[in-house]
Amino acid sequence: MSTLVYMKMLERTPEKYDRGMRLLTLGRIDRIKREIASTWVGPGQDVLEIGCGTGTLAALMTARGARVVGIDISEAMLAIAGRNAPEAELIRMTASEIDALGEDRFDRIVATLSLGELSEDELDFVLRASSVLLKAGGKLVVADEAPAPTWGKRLFARLVRWPAAALTFVLTRNTTHALKRFEERLGRAGFRVVCRRDYLFGTLALFVMEKV
Amino acid sequence: MWNLLKDFWLLFGRLFPFPTKPGLRPVGNPGRSSPVLVTCNFELTVRKVVQTLTRDGIDAWLLVAPTKGINVWCAAGGGHFTTDTVVSALKTSGVENRVDHRELILPQLSATGVNVWALKKRTGWEPRFGPVDIKHLAAYLGGGESSVARAYRHVRFELPDRIVMGTNLGFSSLLFLALPLLVVSIWVRGLFWISVPLVFSLAMLNSVLVFWLPGKPGVQKGFSLGLMVSAAFVVVSQAIWGLGGWQTVGWTGWIVLVATYLGYDMPGWSPLWRADVKELALGVKRTRIAIVPQRCVGCGLCRIVCPANVFARDAETEKATVVNHDACQACGACLENCPAEAIETNFRSGHCSCPACAAIHAARSFGQPADGQKEPGTETATSSHCCDSKTCAAPDAATSTVKP
Numbered sequence: 001m002s003t004l005v006y007m008k009m010l011e012r013t014p015e016k017y018d019r020g021m022r023l024l025t026l027g028r029i030d031r032i033k034r035e036i037a038s039t040w041v042g043p044g045q046d047v048l049e050i051g052c053g054t055g056t057l058a059a060l061m062t063a064r065g066a067r068v069v070g071i072d073i074s075e076a077m078l079a080i081a082g083r084n085a086p087e088a089e090l091i092r093m094t095a096s097e098i099d100a101l102g103e104d105r106f107d108r109i110v111a112t113l114s115l116g117e118l119s120e121d122e123l124d125f126v127l128r129a130s131s132v133l134l135k136a137g138g139k140l141v142v143a144d145e146a147p148a149p150t151w152g153k154r155l156f157a158r159l160v161r162w163p164a165a166a167l168t169f170v171l172t173r174n175t176t177h178a179l180k181r182f183e184e185r186l187g188r189a190g191f192r193v194v195c196r197r198d199y200l201f202g203t204l205a206l207f208v209m210e211k212v
Numbered sequence: 213m214w215n216l217l218k219d220f221w222l223l224f225g226r227l228f229p230f231p232t233k234p235g236l237r238p239v240g241n242p243g244r245s246s247p248v249l250v251t252c253n254f255e256l257t258v259r260k261v262v263q264t265l266t267r268d269g270i271d272a273w274l275l276v277a278p279t280k281g282i283n284v285w286c287a288a289g290g291g292h293f294t295t296d297t298v299v300s301a302l303k304t305s306g307v308e309n310r311v312d313h314r315e316l317i318l319p320q321l322s323a324t325g326v327n328v329w330a331l332k333k334r335t336g337w338e339p340r341f342g343p344v345d346i347k348h349l350a351a352y353l354g355g356g357e358s359s360v361a362r363a364y365r366h367v368r369f370e371l372p373d374r375i376v377m378g379t380n381l382g383f384s385s386l387l388f389l390a391l392p393l394l395v396v397s398i399w400v401r402g403l404f405w406i407s408v409p410l411v412f413s414l415a416m417l418n419s420v421l422v423f424w425l426p427g428k429p430g431v432q433k434g435f436s437l438g439l440m441v442s443a444a445f446v447v448v449s450q451a452i453w454g455l456g457g458w459q460t461v462g463w464t465g466w467i468v469l470v471a472t473y474l475g476y477d478m479p480g481w482s483p484l485w486r487a488d489v490k491e492l493a494l495g496v497k498r499t500r501i502a503i504v505p506q507r508c509v510g511c512g513l514c515r516i517v518c519p520a521n522v523f524a525r526d527a528e529t530e531k532a533t534v535v536n537h538d539a540c541q542a543c544g545a546c547l548e549n550c551p552a553e554a555i556e557t558n559f560r561s562g563h564c565s566c567p568a569c570a571a572i573h574a575a576r577s578f579g580q581p582a583d584g585q586k587e588p589g590t591e592t593a594t595s596s597h598c599c600d601s602k603t604c605a606a607p608d609a610a611t612s613t614v615k616p
């Protein structure tokens with residue numbers, strides 16, 4: 001019996017995933033994706049999306065006329081992305097293999113809610129590899145959970161986020177993880193933040209970076 | 213002090229992930245030719261691995277892979293300790309700059325998720341599966357595969373593990389039963405307060421005595437235990453407490469019921485049996501496994517990865533044969549690693565024997581009859597791994613013994 005109860009508790013599917021992210025970010029993630037596609041990605045650009053998931057952002061970007069390569073570790077996610085964004089080129093690989101994609105190849109590298117899933121070593125590696133993959137003047141665009149900038153906000157954010165995270169987990173078995181000391185890592189990998197936009201009391205942030 | 217608290221929690225809460233920081237750690241004083249060992253980032257596992265290596269005086273590089281805080285076996289079965297995980301850890305940890313060789317020792321029980329052929333192709337490293345238990349690593353390092361006694365490749369369920377799993381079974385069962393019991397206590401006075409210790413002790417007995425109870429694992433063993441405990445109860449209640457007739461009958465029935473239920477639930481917590489509803493309720497073995505001799509190339513890897521000693525080597529043909537059919541627990545390690553697709557089963561892919569994974573599989577095959585190709589007893593794996601859950605941590609007894 002504990003088996004059957006756990007079953008419901010543990011089941012995680014790509015379908016539930018989208019619902020989970022929408023709930024956890026109180027719908028902000030959809031808005032952020034639209035903003036990325038319309039403001040930071042343009043027609044004719046070569047874009048790499050890391051952890052493209054179900055392909056919602058990839059679809060917005062191909063609709064804008066960008067050439068999108070989406071990578072994800074999950075076969076199940078990519079199967080759905082193939083339906084949502086048929087024009088994107090989808091590759092199954094882990095983020096730590098993007099260095100195999102070449103050099104000076106992309107105008108934009110985007111990642112929404114996926115870098116937070118990486119370990120610290122992996123995150124450093126992916127940032128360094130991104131810097132190699134980007135053309136001169138290219139941009140790295142990341143939206144993810146981030147620690148709020150001040151401790152007062154952090155406390156407040158916790159109070160808001162914990163119930164939302166608990167509810168999301170119960171309903172969809174999904175959660176996100178905050179990027180750890182992100183700006184420090186960016187600096188080490190040779191990036192400079194040109195724009196940061198905060199959502200939900202600074203717990204969700206959109207970073208736009210350039211190579212220094 | 214902190215470790216003591218953690219140990220106490222793990223006595224009850226094995227089911228939950230307990231992450232420690234992934235990355236490369238030196239153990240002892242490793243150099244450029246020291247062995248590289250991979251393990252999960254379940255806190256308890258890493259701690260035991262480091263302790264054992266230190267005790268045995270082994271200098272090594274320990275590559276703690278990001279497995280979401282889940283133990284080796286469950287993470288491998290649950291898709292969190294896969295070929296991708298190891299590829300990523302090798303590339304990002306900096307280990308390639310620390311050693312001159314490219315030999316990698318993986319925990320045997322990661323074989324459910326890690327395919328050594330693919331790993332080699334993608335990274336250039338030479339992976340091998342070490343023993344199940346880290347305490348046999350010293351012997352393994354000394355003499356390679358031949359020095360690892362066959363017995364070291366079996367997963368066992370020894371007394372300390374049975375005690376830990378008994379507490380976990382009792383604790384988790386109470387989580388589910390507490391509320392219904394409280395409600396029923398409104399009408400049946402004292403039910404709750406008597407049932408809590410009853411559930412816990414019957415869970416312990418089911419787990420500790422599992423090899424000695426008569427019957428097949430599952431309902432049968434639980435029922436045997438129920439009969440024995442209630443017999444003792446009848447004697448004591450009549451001779452000492454002088455309990456009334458109906459009350460005795462009622463409590464006796466309750467004891468048998470609870471013991472049978474816990475007996476049914478117990479195998480899912482063990483590393484030896486899988487939590488297959490029909491198998492445990494009816495006592496019939498449903499897993500089928502066979503070698504196709506025409507395809508087998510005799511590499512011997514299936515014998516190395518199998519935790520249940522299912523295979524042997526045919527002395528004449530040097531190919532694998534199935535010698536221990538009913539011990540198979542459908543972990544999928546042999547399927548993942550056979551280079552010749554020479555192993556045929558009626559289950560599609562690996563899953564650990566933990567309750568969560570098994571139940572997910574059971575529910576999937578009940579829930580999707582439209583998928584076709586299903587004969588009775590055929591698993592429907594919709595993905596290549598069982599549960600994709602962060603919570604599927606360590607419900608197998610193997611956690612305390614299973615290090616790389």
Ligand SMILES: C[S@@+](CC[C@H](N)C(=O)[O-])C[C@H]1O[C@@H](n2cnc3c(N)ncnc32)[C@H](O)[C@@H]1O
Pocket residue numbers: 021050051052053054055056071072073074077093094095096111112113114117118176
């Ligand atoms: C939280 S989802 C975000 C998906 C999508 N970007 C969005 O915002 O809707 C995280 C995604 O990252 C993928 N992912 C996780 N770890 C990864 C890794 N190491 N390499 C590549 N993709 C990964 C997961 O499969 C999942 O699709």
Ligand code: SF4
Pocket residue numbers: 501517518519520521522539540541542543544545546547
């Ligand atoms: S024979 Fe069964 S128990 Fe042994 S490795 Fe294969 S699936 Fe696992």
Ligand code: SF4
Pocket residue numbers: 503507508509510511512513514515531532549550551552553554555
């Ligand atoms: S069955 Fe597969 S893994 Fe086993 S010896 Fe034959 S080829 Fe190797």
